[in-house]
Amino acid sequence: MSFFGGGRSQAPATPSSQTQFIREAPGIEERKIELMDIARQVAGQPVNLPDYQVAGLGALEQQGMTAAGTTGVGAPTVQQGINQVTGAAAPIGATQINQYLNPYQQYVTNEIARQSGIMSNQIGAQAVNAGAFGGGREGVQQAELQGRTLNAMGQAQQQGFNTALGAAQRQQQVGLMAGQQLGQLGLGQQQMAQGDINQLMASGGVQRQLAQSALDAQRQSTLQQQYEPYQRAEFLANLYAAGPKSSSQVTMGTQPSTSPLAQAVGTGIGAFTAFQGVKPTGTV
Numbered sequence: 001m002s003f004f005g006g007g008r009s010q011a012p013a014t015p016s017s018q019t020q021f022i023r024e025a026p027g028i029e030e031r032k033i034e035l036m037d038i039a040r041q042v043a044g045q046p047v048n049l050p051d052y053q054v055a056g057l058g059a060l061e062q063q064g065m066t067a068a069g070t071t072g073v074g075a076p077t078v079q080q081g082i083n084q085v086t087g088a089a090a091p092i093g094a095t096q097i098n099q100y101l102n103p104y105q106q107y108v109t110n111e112i113a114r115q116s117g118i119m120s121n122q123i124g125a126q127a128v129n130a131g132a133f134g135g136g137r138e139g140v141q142q143a144e145l146q147g148r149t150l151n152a153m154g155q156a157q158q159q160g161f162n163t164a165l166g167a168a169q170r171q172q173q174v175g176l177m178a179g180q181q182l183g184q185l186g187l188g189q190q191q192m193a194q195g196d197i198n199q200l201m202a203s204g205g206v207q208r209q210l211a212q213s214a215l216d217a218q219r220q221s222t223l224q225q226q227y228e229p230y231q232r233a234e235f236l237a238n239l240y241a242a243g244p245k246s247s248s249q250v251t252m253g254t255q256p257s258t259s260p261l262a263q264a265v266g267t268g269i270g271a272f273t274a275f276q277g278v279k280p281t282g283t284v
């Protein structure tokens with residue numbers, strides 16, 4: 001536009017601009033900034049995680065392990081039973097029978113012989129008195145007496161032998177039963193020892209579990225102490241997130257303005273026009 005065209009010259013204006021942003025209410029915004037500071041401080045601190053600890057064997061378990069390492073429990077008793085059974089199972093011989101023969105057996109035999117001799121003398125005396133000594137009748141009587149004597153001696157000896165054999169057999173059965181009982185006793189000793197070991201290990205296992213629980217609880221407590229600041233920050237964050245919302249919109253901008261040079265030129269033109277007495281163009 002000409003300076004002398006009769007109108008006031010307008011300098012080019014700087015375009016206006018506006019910026020809008022939403023802010024929390026002042027109180028809430030301050031709390032959230034504090035929370036961010038707390039979180040930054042917590043995150044900058046190292047977390048010392050405690051090591052896992054394993055409870056060792058308890059006193060009872062150690063006793064059980066020691067007892068388990070002891071071999072041969074009950075073995076001597078079992079071996080004694082085996083020896084007893086082996087000895088008792090041997091065939092019964094003259095040695096075993098003689099141990100149970102009646103010590104008066106020979107006395108019985110001698111007594112039978114003595115009685116037989118007396119009777120033989122009586123038969124001889126009768127024959128002499130009858131004038132038939134050495135005769136056939138006496139011989140028959142003497143033979144019959146001798147037969148009865150031998151038979152009586154045989155029965156006495158057989159009875160003594162049977163009695164001794166029965167005693168030896170009974171003793172053999174006793175020996176067998178004693179050996180079996182010794183074997184069972186040895187096995188019982190082994191079972192009792194194993195039962196003691198099992199009881200020690202079970203009781204010791206309970207002790208070790210309790211000790212492990214204490215170690216785990218101690219570690220968990222340490223972890224809770226380490227993570228407590230994080231939990232506190234999380235609690236505050238959840239609290240602020242669940243709280244009432246309040247925000248305001250703020251608009252910031254700039255109005256159109258004329259540069260200083262344009263203002264100076266416009267002022268000069270206005271003064272010159274007034275001096276000429278000419279109205280600016282566009283004026284009615």
